[in-house]
Amino acid sequence: MNDFLHIPSDLQNTYSGLIVLHLREALIPVLAGLVVSLPLAQLCVRFRWLYPPVLWSTTVLYAIPSLAFFVVLIDYTGMSETTVMIPLSVYSLVVLVPAIVDAVRSVPQETLDAATAMGFGPVRRYLQVQLPIAVPTIIAGLRVATASSISLVSVGMLIGNQGALGNLLHDANIYNRPVYAVNSVVTTAVLAILVDAALVLTRVLLTPWMPRGTGRAGRKTSGDRADAAVPALEESAR
Amino acid sequence: MIRIDSVTKRYPDGTVAVDRLSLEIPDRSITVLVGPSGCGKTTTLRMINRMVEPSEGTITLDGVDISRQPVNSLRRSMGYVIQNAGLFQHRTIVDNIATVPRLLGQSKARSRARARELMERVGLDVSLAKRYPYQLSGGQQQRVGVARALAADPPVLLMDEPFSAVDPIVRKGLQEELLRIQEELGKTIVFVTHDIDEAIRLGTMVAVLRTGGRLAQFAPPAELLSSPADAFVEDFLGADRGIRRLSFFPAQALELKKTPIVAVDSTAEQIAARTTPETPYLLVTGLDGRPLGWSEPEDLVAGDIDVARLLPYGRPFAYGTDSLRAALDGAVLSPTGWAVAVDDAGRAVGVVSQQAVGEAIRAAHAKGLTAAKVAG
Ligand SMILES: Nc1ncnc2c1ncn2[C@@H]1O[C@H](COP(=O)(O)OP(=O)(O)OP(=O)(O)O)[C@@H](O)[C@H]1O
Ligand SMILES: [Mg+2]
Numbered sequence: 001m002n003d004f005l006h007i008p009s010d011l012q013n014t015y016s017g018l019i020v021l022h023l024r025e026a027l028i029p030v031l032a033g034l035v036v037s038l039p040l041a042q043l044c045v046r047f048r049w050l051y052p053p054v055l056w057s058t059t060v061l062y063a064i065p066s067l068a069f070f071v072v073l074i075d076y077t078g079m080s081e082t083t084v085m086i087p088l089s090v091y092s093l094v095v096l097v098p099a100i101v102d103a104v105r106s107v108p109q110e111t112l113d114a115a116t117a118m119g120f121g122p123v124r125r126y127l128q129v130q131l132p133i134a135v136p137t138i139i140a141g142l143r144v145a146t147a148s149s150i151s152l153v154s155v156g157m158l159i160g161n162q163g164a165l166g167n168l169l170h171d172a173n174i175y176n177r178p179v180y181a182v183n184s185v186v187t188t189a190v191l192a193i194l195v196d197a198a199l200v201l202t203r204v205l206l207t208p209w210m211p212r213g214t215g216r217a218g219r220k221t222s223g224d225r226a227d228a229a230v231p232a233l234e235e236s237a238r
Numbered sequence: 239m240i241r242i243d244s245v246t247k248r249y250p251d252g253t254v255a256v257d258r259l260s261l262e263i264p265d266r267s268i269t270v271l272v273g274p275s276g277c278g279k280t281t282t283l284r285m286i287n288r289m290v291e292p293s294e295g296t297i298t299l300d301g302v303d304i305s306r307q308p309v310n311s312l313r314r315s316m317g318y319v320i321q322n323a324g325l326f327q328h329r330t331i332v333d334n335i336a337t338v339p340r341l342l343g344q345s346k347a348r349s350r351a352r353a354r355e356l357m358e359r360v361g362l363d364v365s366l367a368k369r370y371p372y373q374l375s376g377g378q379q380q381r382v383g384v385a386r387a388l389a390a391d392p393p394v395l396l397m398d399e400p401f402s403a404v405d406p407i408v409r410k411g412l413q414e415e416l417l418r419i420q421e422e423l424g425k426t427i428v429f430v431t432h433d434i435d436e437a438i439r440l441g442t443m444v445a446v447l448r449t450g451g452r453l454a455q456f457a458p459p460a461e462l463l464s465s466p467a468d469a470f471v472e473d474f475l476g477a478d479r480g481i482r483r484l485s486f487f488p489a490q491a492l493e494l495k496k497t498p499i500v501a502v503d504s505t506a507e508q509i510a511a512r513t514t515p516e517t518p519y520l521l522v523t524g525l526d527g528r529p530l531g532w533s534e535p536e537d538l539v540a541g542d543i544d545v546a547r548l549l550p551y552g553r554p555f556a557y558g559t560d561s562l563r564a565a566l567d568g569a570v571l572s573p574t575g576w577a578v579a580v581d582d583a584g585r586a587v588g589v590v591s592q593q594a595v596g597e598a599i600r601a602a603h604a605k606g607l608t609a610a611k612v613a614g
Contacts, residue, residue, distance in 0.1 A: 108324070110320055110321070110322055110324035111324050111325075111326060111327070113289070113320065113324060114318065114320060114323075114324030114325070114326075115326075116289055116313070117287055117289060117313055117316075117318035117320075117396075118313060118314065118318065118337055118338050118341065118386075119309075119310040119311065119312075119313035119314040119338070119341055120310075120341070121310060129326060129328075132328045133326075133327060133328050135328075207328070208370070209327055209328045209329070209330075209370040209371075209372070210372075211372045
């Protein structure tokens with residue numbers, strides 16, 4: 001077991017240190033992506049014509065390999081965590097923007113009408129009615145985005161020791177120690193599962209108003225679509 | 239008073255939803271807007287709380303042009319109830335009802351206390367307060383919708399087909415509840431429906447709109463039924479307009495016969511005394527005075543009346559509160575052709591024949607016509 005948890009000295013880190021680094025590099029980008037996506041999605045809902053070009057842009061950005069980002073970013077942010085997190089933030093938009101747009105659009109028209117008729121202004125209506133009702137679909141999007149982000153952190157190994165658990169894979173290769181690879185893959189998978197479980201728990205706590213047992217029955221379409229995107233995204237992980 | 243003054247609504251795509259509509263909506267009564275689908279009812283209602291702005295014309299509330307009033311405070315002074323209730327699925331029942339008081343700046347505790355008070359008023363068990371909308375039946379949700387609209391005690395209530403998504407029995411209950419609440423609170427209610435029966439049952443005044451948003455007739459329901467303005471209104475009122483009209487004539491106009499009623503423990507002399515040539519049947523009542531059934535006099539054996547062999551008496555009508563429509567219904571349903579009148583306690587107070595109901599209807603119509611002429 002000790003052998004399994006042994007970390008090669010060139011990584012200059014402990015096992016738990018690698019986990020913390022990995023989580024930081026995976027989750028901060030999703031958070032940043034969420035902060036950008038919320039207003040962006042709201043603009044897309046408000047001005048319908050904006051949605052297709054925004055969607056197109058996020059897809060194009062997603063298609064840019066992270067190495068290309070690194071080449072440009074290293075001049076500004078060096079071989080740092082930030083250099084890894086910026087492309088990951090950009091990648092998360094491809095999932096989060098459509099998820100939030102769908103979520104906000106799926107709020108029933110009669111609920112919105114009722115809010116307007118009771119004298120809610122647009123801002124209050126967004127914060128107190130649309131956003132809370134959109135929570136389940138937004139979290140479905142966050143689950144996909146974090147899962148993909150956790151697996152994508154590994155690309156950080158391209159710029160030295162920033163790949164966190166991904167660097168173990170690299171070391172398995174150069175030291176010819178397959179156990180490093182097993183450790184890397186298993187730990188990454190466990191992290192992804194735990195973070196996902198935390199998100200599901202968050203949703204359950206935030207939405208006592210959802211029918212129990214039927215899961216996301218209310219917003220089947222968008223939730224399912226977000227879930228279906230998981231394998232696709234993981235396949236394209238670089 | 240809400241006054242709609244030659245208002246036209248033209249949507250950006252050119253649809254004229256409402257065409258030069260003028261209406262004076264009286265205070266503290268229910269005004270119903272009724273008409274076929276797409277005739278502009280919702281549009282008209284939404285112009286009153288400015289969810290839709292008129293293209294031409296003005297709407298005034300107590301003499302003040304509503305387009306000059308701050309839109310959110312205008313809306314908070316008007317309760318709004320829609321089909322399927324439009325409840326906030328993420329808030330508990332009590333918080334749904336407390337919405338407008340909270341918007342008006344009242345404390346959470348006070349708003350919730352008020353909400354609970356309203357739950358009782360609309361016939362909801364207070365134990366439902368902490369539930370979420372998905373845990374309620376359609377009828378209960380609709381009651382929450384009404385309670386929410388009433389929460390800030392607004393003088394005006396706007397209701398857009400509030401009861402059309404529930405089954406007929408629940409709908410009838412909700413309608414009765416609304417009439418009861420209205421009796422207590424005396425709001426100015428504008429009520430949209432496409433169901434003419436609902437319009438006639440609830441409306442103090444009924445505005446019939448035709449497609450294209452033009453007013454076909456604006457009248458009290460009795461007048462609508464007795465003298466529809468044109469073929470469109472007549473057609474919209476449907477085939478049994480005559481029968482429906484009877485709801486407006488009290489059953490008390492009927493002259494009841496009290497002779498042919500015998501108690502189940504009557505003696506042979508009593509039965510003989512109550513048998514007359516013009517009443518071929520006798521109504522047997524229990525010791526509590528409630529009707530049991532009809533029998534031919536010769537089949538009755540004093541001291542040994544077999545209740546199981548009596549003819550059914552159909553549906554009795556309440557003499558004090560029901561209309562000629564209920565009396566006619568009772569007479570038609572009774573196998574003997576005689577309707578039974580009962581008092582509030584359900585005791586038989588008299589019987590009346592189909593023929594007598596028919597005569598009362600003719601008399602009432604004659605009087606109604608004169609009344610309509612006088613009013614016109
Ligand atoms: N936002 C809109 N843009 C364009 N046309 C509209 C809009 N809203 C309603 N209309 C049209 O205006 C007309 C009146 O619509 P409205 O909703 O007022 O009818 P309604 O009487 O309430 O019908 P229903 O009984 O079906 O609810 C219809 O022809 C409808 O298609
Ligand atoms: Mg409508």
